[in-house]
Amino acid sequence: xxxxxxxxxxxxxxxxxCPALVxxxxxxxxxxxxxxxxxxxVGEGPGANEDxxxxxxxxxxxxxxxxxxxxxGLRRRDVRxxxxxxxxxxxxxxPSAEELANCRAYLDAELEAIDPDVVVALxxxxxxxxxxxxxxxTNEAGTxxxxxxxxxxxxxxxxxHPAATLYDRSxxxxxxxxxxxxxxxxxxxxxxxxxxxx
Ligand code: URA
Numbered sequence: 001x002x003x004x005x006x007x008x009x010x011x012x013x014x015x016x017x018c019p020a021l022v023x024x025x026x027x028x029x030x031x032x033x034x035x036x037x038x039x040x041x042v043g044e045g046p047g048a049n050e051d052x053x054x055x056x057x058x059x060x061x062x063x064x065x066x067x068x069x070x071x072x073g074l075r076r077r078d079v080r081x082x083x084x085x086x087x088x089x090x091x092x093x094x095p096s097a098e099e100l101a102n103c104r105a106y107l108d109a110e111l112e113a114i115d116p117d118v119v120v121a122l123x124x125x126x127x128x129x130x131x132x133x134x135x136x137x138t139n140e141a142g143t144x145x146x147x148x149x150x151x152x153x154x155x156x157x158x159x160x161h162p163a164a165t166l167y168d169r170s171x172x173x174x175x176x177x178x179x180x181x182x183x184x185x186x187x188x189x190x191x192x193x194x195x196x197x198x
Contacts, residue, residue: 004105010035010113012086017102021087021095026051031082031110038117038186040080041065042107044125044161045095051088056081057162064162065122068176072183082110084129100129112152118144118185119154120178123161130156137161141174142181157182 006015011030016022029046032055041057049059057065066076085095085103095103111119121127127135131145140158147156157178165172182188 004109007106007109010110012106015086015102015106018085018087018099020090021085021099024090025087027054028086029054029056029083029088030086031080032056033076033080034078035080035114037078037080037114039074039120039182040082040111040114040116040118041120041122042126042130043081043083043122045083045085046088047092048088050083056083060166061162064165064175068162068179071176072179073188074179074183074186080110080114080116082107084126094125100125104129108149111154112150115152115154117155118182119156120159120182121156122159123164127156127158131158138171138174142178157185 006012012028015028029050031040043056043061046056047059047061049062050056056062065081069076069079084107085099086106089095089099119130121130124135124137127137127140130147132147135158137158137160141160142158144155144157146153148154159178160171160175162175165175
């Protein structure tokens with residue numbers, strides 16, 4: 001398994017590979033959630049809220065994701081949520097190909113270590129990054145493709161980005177359908193329980 005410099009466990013503690021992101025970030029935003037999660041959600045990169053709070057998907061997109069998880073018997077604290085890049089791009093632009101490449105070893109190390117049942121690519125940038133090809137997200141949402149990361153084989157499920165649901169009702173239905181599929185894969189339909197509840 002890979003063990004890139006600058007990582008402590010699943011967290012990047014120090015990195016200065018991307019000058020523009022080092023300038024625009026307040027902090028490095030690492031993944032959150034159990035290190036043995038059955039599902040890992042992968043977004044594009046931190047926005048302003050995430051940069052401020054140091055946690056992925058805590059703004060409006062995070063609310064959409066949390067609501068959908070809740071609807072389908074999944075809980076945020078039981079899943080892992082991370083991003084392709086861990087530092088906020090300036091003006092919320094998409095991360096460049098070079099920035100994605102610079103951050104790739106951290107994402108791979110995280111995914112290899114967790115080895116989840118399913119990796120959910122939230123939107124075009126993570127879907128293309130993980131699958132290594134062009135992806136028409138709306139058409140391909142709900143489909144699964146297996147990829148290899150080192151020795152680890154991972155099932156990547158394509159999903160529309162939660163933000164897309166804010167403007168388009170049909171995207172909301174597509175998003176909900178994909179989260180329902182995640183719940184089926186991890187056996188959560190009807191309610192996930194954890195020992196902490198007892
Ligand atoms: N928040 C994140 O952490 N990632 C995204 O892709 C969008 C919002």
